[in-house]
Amino acid sequence: MYTTEKKRLNSAPFSLALFVLMLGCVLMLAVFGAQVYRALTESQSRNNAQRASLSYVAARLRASDAAAGVSIEDGPQGQALVLADVGEATGYETRIYVYDGNLVEEYTRQDADFDPASAQIVAQTDTFTLTEDGHLVTVTTNQGMVRVYLHAGEAEE
Numbered sequence: 001m002y003t004t005e006k007k008r009l010n011s012a013p014f015s016l017a018l019f020v021l022m023l024g025c026v027l028m029l030a031v032f033g034a035q036v037y038r039a040l041t042e043s044q045s046r047n048n049a050q051r052a053s054l055s056y057v058a059a060r061l062r063a064s065d066a067a068a069g070v071s072i073e074d075g076p077q078g079q080a081l082v083l084a085d086v087g088e089a090t091g092y093e094t095r096i097y098v099y100d101g102n103l104v105e106e107y108t109r110q111d112a113d114f115d116p117a118s119a120q121i122v123a124q125t126d127t128f129t130l131t132e133d134g135h136l137v138t139v140t141t142n143q144g145m146v147r148v149y150l151h152a153g154e155a156e157e
Helices: 012-063
Strands: 070-075 078-084 092-099 102-109 120-124 128-133 136-141 144-149
Touching (some): 012 078, 012 102, 012 120, 078 128, 092 128
Antiparallel strands (some): 078 092, 102 120, 128 136, 136 144
């Protein structure tokens, strides 16, 4: 009698190799995805921090939009934005200026000297320049620039 035996290819090693290859691809994609996600969140955090400091100064300017409420003076390390209390004459003011690489805010009496030790840090920046062109105040820091138009005093002109 003549018998033919079929030779079967053992599929277990092939299946195992295919499984390991797919697992390796999934792990590589997970690592790549985690790196992309980390880079995006760091970029977003930096962007939010930068925008927050400029937005903060702009909001403070808008809040002090009153006659003689905003002035630019010489601070300890450059220019200082001086914002008088709006409303009643309290004799106090807020000063925003750069000191030791930080944008700081100091709330003090109007006749007091600058005291950076009592100031609160707002953001990190080496640059803080202010220009006033009529009612337009331009604030420039390392993070960028913001322009705020002050409406106080428009009726007088």
